[in-house]
Amino acid sequence: LYVAAPLGAGARVELDAAQSNYLGNVMRLKEGDQLLLFDGMSGEWLAAIAEAGKKRMTLLVDEPTRPQEAVPDLWLAFAPVKKGRVDWLVEKAVELGVARLLPVVSQRTIVDKLNLDRMRAHIIEAAEQCGRTALADIDEAMKLDSFLKVRDPARTLYFADETGGEAASKAFKPGPALVLVGPEGGFTPGEAAAIRSAPNALPVSLGPRILRAETAALAAVAAWMAAVGD
Numbered sequence: 313l314y315v316a317a318p319l320g321a322g323a324r325v326e327l328d329a330a331q332s333n334y335l336g337n338v339m340r341l342k343e344g345d346q347l348l349l350f351d352g353m354s355g356e357w358l359a360a361i362a363e364a365g366k367k368r369m370t371l372l373v374d375e376p377t378r379p380q381e382a383v384p385d386l387w388l389a390f391a392p393v394k395k396g397r398v399d400w401l402v403e404k405a406v407e408l409g410v411a412r413l414l415p416v417v418s419q420r421t422i423v424d425k426l427n428l429d430r431m432r433a434h435i436i437e438a439a440e441q442c443g444r445t446a447l448a449d450i451d452e453a454m455k456l457d458s459f460l461k462v463r464d465p466a467r468t469l470y471f472a473d474e475t476g477g478e479a480a481s482k483a484f485k486p487g488p489a490l491v492l493v494g495p496e497g498g499f500t501p502g503e504a505a506a507i508r509s510a511p512n513a514l515p516v517s518l519g520p521r522i523l524r525a526e527t528a529a530l531a532a533v534a535a536w537m538a539a540v541g542d
């Protein structure tokens with residue numbers, strides 16, 4: 313369970329009504345039962361339910377069970393695609409170990425704003441489900457030209473380019489990386505040229521077929537993790 317409270321041996325954690333209800337009524341946990349907690353920074357801890365009230369639950373943190381994960385240094389810049397699909401994309405990126413999500417708006421992006429609170433809730437749920445102890449960060453949506461201006465060129469930009477590029481399996485090299493995937497309608501030729509001419513930017517191919525944006529994001533992240541993920 314994710315708690316937004318610093319964890320340490322002997323710490324007492326007050327759960328909010330939603331989490332208390334989930335543990336008490338859905339999971340049917342009661343006083344004395346144990347569970348695993350993480351706060352996104354200090355690894356995973358064993359805790360026990362000290363008080364189980366109707367609306368509030370208090371946990372007593374016991375001992376560390378797993379150290380904080382080493383997060384592979386991969387960021388994913390993606391076009392906010394349609395609601396259900398972007399939720400799926402975010403969830404898969406968290407499961408695959410992505411450190412940071414950067415929504416990028418381009419000319420053909422259909423959805424140009426994201427409900428970050430909803431995205432953060434998906435990130436927490438996905439981390440709880442897959443056992444991550446670090447939460448992926450997610451930025452405010454940014455326009456492509458600003459994104460290209462502010463990015464750090466020391467972080468290799470792998471541009472998922474369906475019009476051609478080196479095979480992803482060969483292109484990925486160890487080191488800080490950022491995968492950029494376009495929207496449903498793709499980047500315009502001008503945008504693609506601007507991306508390709510950015511410093512330390514490499515077009516990578518994910519095969520001969522045209523993948524949906526969320527499929528391409530998942531495929532690129534999985535390929536990077538397999539090739540150079542640590």
Ligand code: SAM
Pocket residue numbers: 471472473474475492493494495496497498499516517518519520521522523524525528529
């Ligand atoms: N130009 C595409 C078309 O003709 O339908 C539209 C873009 S595609 C649906 C969405 C995004 O997924 C692309 O902008 C690209 O970033 C990525 N993508 C799709 N297939 C790819 C492939 N085979 N190799 C690399 N990237 C791909």
